[in-house]
Amino acid sequence: MNYPYIIIDDDQESVLRTKAIANGFSELAFVASANNYTDGLNLILELSPKIIFLEIDPADKESNLSLALINELYRYLKIIPKIIITTSKKELAFEAIQYEVSDYILKPIQRIDLIKTFLKIKKAIAEDEVYVVKNAVPAEHQNPKVESEIYVAKDPVYQGDNPVVSEIADNVVRTPILEEVLNVFSEEEYSEVNNPFLKEFKKGDTEDEYSEVKKPILEEDQESEVETIATQFVTKQNPNIEQPLILCIKSYGDYRYIDAKDICYFQADNNSTDIHLNNGEMVTAFKTLKHFEGILSYPFVRIHNSYILNCNYISRIHTGNAVCYIKNSTTKLPFSKSYKSSVDLIISDFSNGNYLEI
Structure with missing residues (x-):
């Protein structure tokens, strides 16, 4: 999965250094950079990055870069991107923590600092995108022997103007109640997905049939299973992903x-x-x-x-x-x-x- 990011910093040399180090991570995808408050805010609202590198103590005071940018984001966004503060002053760290930033890196940025930060960010994003939908299965279809929660992976990156992709991203089933997939998708949507793995699960499957299909699945890493299914959905509906610029x-x-x-x-x-x-x-x-x-x-x-x-x-x-x-x-x-x-x-x-x- 790619994590699009933008850099907001009044120092162009610092922007290039941050970008050069971030380019060493295949999952980080640079989107754009800005040198002042207004341009930075517009880029965030327009491009919806997952990560923001933000300078809060600019050399050029007219750029108006500060933690106030975070407050402004709450006026427009339900989900705030992960914000990494990049600055040269230690004394601003406590104030930044009060704004619930994801990390605070002192300039000049070192590769090892970004490695540690990215690992934390990646873990936090994964936790944010996996949430529990309780009682998603109607009572008449529930199996009392099976737990009654369906875990759904949501990724805002895939949502937007494509209603099919958006709906699929809203309903990617994580396990273990895969036999209830059709209670979340309609038959028509399910056939459009055309996933041979999920086709094994029909409303009339018996518990034994379900177990036979489920057994090899549970032996696999469940995290990779979710990512694979989501990728199949999105790639089918949006073939332009990862195309050359x-x-x-x-x-x-x-x-x-x-x-x-x-x-x-x-x-x-x-x-x-x-x-x-x-x-x-x-x-x-x-x-x-x-x-x-x-x-x-x-x-x-x-x-x-x-x-x-x-x-x-x-x-x-x-x-x-x-x-x-x-x-x-x-x-x-x-x-x-x-x-x-x-x-x-x-x-x-x-x-x-x-x-x-x-």
Whole structure:
């Protein structure tokens, strides 16, 4: 399961460092970042992340970043995302605890700190999403020999505009009363799910037949069973999950679709941005470079006031000359001192992969 997160911090270098460390976790999915209170609140309400990294003592006081953002979330949301405070001051920790934040990490963030935090967050989210629906089975259908609670896994990520997916996510049965599934789903919905595992359970099954099917199931890890069933439901109803990112450049009714993996780098051009592709083509988008920086995640990294680079197209980094070389071309992109830390993180990321230094 992926855990979408956003970063709200007025320090762009700190945003990049947090993102670089979080990229080491396959289950964490970067969504966007914001540098002030208003943009951060709008992103949360629009994108519904599960995790928020929040700076509460900004260097730029005009950003208005503080714990007050959490209070504002309660005005609009029933379920508040897991909030991780990232700041350099210890003395704000007690106040943050009163706001029931999930964790408090001191800057500069270290990988081991995020590992510990993520494990706690993952456990807390799992506990929040598994709850008990008592007496879900009508009395006339209940078996007194079987416990009368059905555990249902709910995941808000899968709910929204798709009513079928939303209803399925509302009714994923966790065990052990799998023979009562049809009392939760209607026959029509049940056939739409078309899950061969659950098809074994019919309203007229005998207890012996149920036991024969249940026995191998109970020998498996029940947590993995729930996740498998939920994945089958959602994947069937929404085949676009985990698809590669596609950028749509729209201009006066013209929709241009670009695979993000084909983009080498972005170059600022006043209030527009030139997008350079790996085939040598260039497409202009009428958005600023800062706009793309806010919506794109790794491997896209800003290295200069005028450039965002796709790290997958780097063939060479010369720190002495402060330039990055693009694969299969003669293009060299400069990086500035203010983004030197971003380049250092790129070098570090290369060394963390399947890497041999000679």
